[in-house]
Amino acid sequence: MSIEGFMATWRELAIEAGMQLFKASGVHRLAAPFTSGLGAILMFHRVRPDRGEAFAPNAGLEITPQFLDALLTHLAARGYDLLSLDAALDLLRGREAPARPFVVLTFDDGYRDLVEHALPVLERRRAPFAAYVTCGFADQTARLWWLEMEEALRRLSRVEVVVAGRRIVRACATAQEKREAFSYIYWAIRDGAEEQLLDVVARLAGEAGVDSHVLTADACLDWSGIAALARHELATIGAHSVTHARLAKLDAAEARREMADSRDFIEQKTGAAPKHFCYPVGDPTSAGAREFALATELGFESAVTTRPGMIFPEHRDYLHALPRLSVNGKHQSLAALDILLSGAPFAVMNRGRRVAA
Known part of the structure; x- marks a missing residue:
């Protein structure tokens, strides 16, 4: 870590x-x-x-x-x-x-x-x-990279990433293993540059078949929703x-x-x-x-x-x-x-x- x-x-x-x-x-x-x-x-x-999910990092x-x-x-x-x-x-x-x-x-x-x-x-x-x-x-x-990583690890049983030249391999089959893998990778990439963070998560998301655009569209308001909210008293x-x-x-x-x-x-x-x-x-x-x-x-x-x-x-x-x-x-x-x-x-x-x- x-x-x-x-x-x-x-x-x-x-x-x-x-x-x-x-x-x-x-x-x-x-x-x-x-x-x-x-x-x-x-x-x-x-x-x-x-x-009520066991894996909710x-x-x-x-x-x-x-x-x-x-x-x-x-x-x-x-x-x-x-x-x-x-x-x-x-x-x-x-x-x-x-x-x-x-x-x-x-x-x-x-x-x-x-x-x-x-x-x-x-x-x-x-x-x-x-x-x-x-x-x-x-x-x-833009990407909700922390949600992308959560969804990727939810789908994967093993993860392998390279962060700043360091190879990280973690088992990811159980909820506990997923929590530990998420925490380890999260802080490894939080330590570095923004480009590296996004690249590592993109690779995980790609391997797991996570569509970042769909995830963001599902999670966030679009501009019409924001404009409507802006009119709220x-x-x-x-x-x-x-x-x-x-x-x-x-x-x-x-x-x-x-x-x-x-x-x-x-x-x-x-x-x-x-x-x-x-x-x-x-x-x-x-x-x-x-x-x-x-x-x-x-x-x-x-x-x-x-x-x-x-x-x-x-x-x-x-x-x-x-x-x-x-x-x-x-x-x-x-x-x-x-x-x-x-x-x-x-x-x-x-x-x-x-x-x-």
């Missing part, structure tokens, strides 16, 4: 241990007045019924409609205001602390189930949300690049094109230029100071990362490097949500820094 993969596995284990510690001790409740900040931006990807990106509904009920009971992204930014730019904490709901990539399964819940709750759209998913010119459409490339892996000109063209394409298709951007993958290896500067230069009012953290008054000076809390499908519990919203885990993770950009 690559160093990045080892660190990711270690980080997952540390997070799980930390969550259990907070749950058992309740110390996060004591810390919350000092660590919870003004509120949080929540990050979602897919919302759809649980398929992307399950961390999914929650059920029932959990979304329970989450919104819980937030209301806890006294949170559900704000649009624009309203939250207006509040952040102000100099007075809000009377109540706020939460902003954001959905990445432009999946069909945002409309099919999440939207009915959001409408019922009158909950505003932001949808960050990847243009290439809407017209099937609760929706704010944001840009999420053209191809979902990890921008920090690209040269500056290409990264700028990914950001600028996604804004322009969305304006052409919906009639309104998006004011907000979301960095694909969004961790420190995928978006950093250069990308934050590009988002500012291109005139976006805000840009969000996947770096975990709460929103503090200090973030008014870092509107293009905003943190989010991932509502992780592996931890679909209101107890886990309360721990995250306390901000205590991130105070530890960020060593007390309110802004980690």
Whole structure:
């Protein structure tokens, strides 16, 4: 396993241990007045019924409609205001602390189930949300490579790939073997260049007979669906690049094109230029100071990362490097949500820094 993969596995284990510690001790409740900040931006990807599959390596990106509904009920009971992204930014730019904490709901990539399964819940709750759209998913010119790899490994009983000159051979017959193979290959290719990542997955998909265009068309909204969503009173459409490339892996000109063209394409298709951007993958290896500067230069009012953290008054000076809390499908519990919203885990993770950009 690559160093990045080892660190990711270690980080997952540390997070799980930390969550259990907070749950058992309740110390996060004591810390919350000092660590919870003004509120949080929540990050979602897919919302759809649980398929009950033994091999579901992307399950961390999914929650059920029932959990979304329970989450919104819980937030209301806890006294949170559900704000649009624009309203939250207006509040952040102000100099007075809000009377109540706020939460902003954001959905990445432009999946069909945002409309099919999440939207009915959001409408019922009158909950505003932001949808960050990847243009290439809407017209099937970009690839959902993580779903391609999942589907390829679901079909194959053995995999053999070459990553950066290293031959990787894994048994892939049982659900456990498939999970292990997925994790190993995922982190091996995440370590390298974007072109290599796409090439490795394309080879796996080709061997397994996975049609990337069909997969993307099935999973994601097309432009007519996005245009309809853009007209919804609760929706704010944001840009999420053209191809979902990890921008920090690209040269500056290409990264700028990914950001600028996604804004322009969305304006052409919906009639309104998006004011907000979301960095694909969004961790420190995928978006950093250069990308934050590009988002500012291109005139976006805000840009969000996947770096975990709460929103503090200090973030008014870092509107293009905003943190989010991932509502992780592996931890679909209101107890886990309360721990995250306390901000205590991130105070530890960020060593007390309110802004980690």
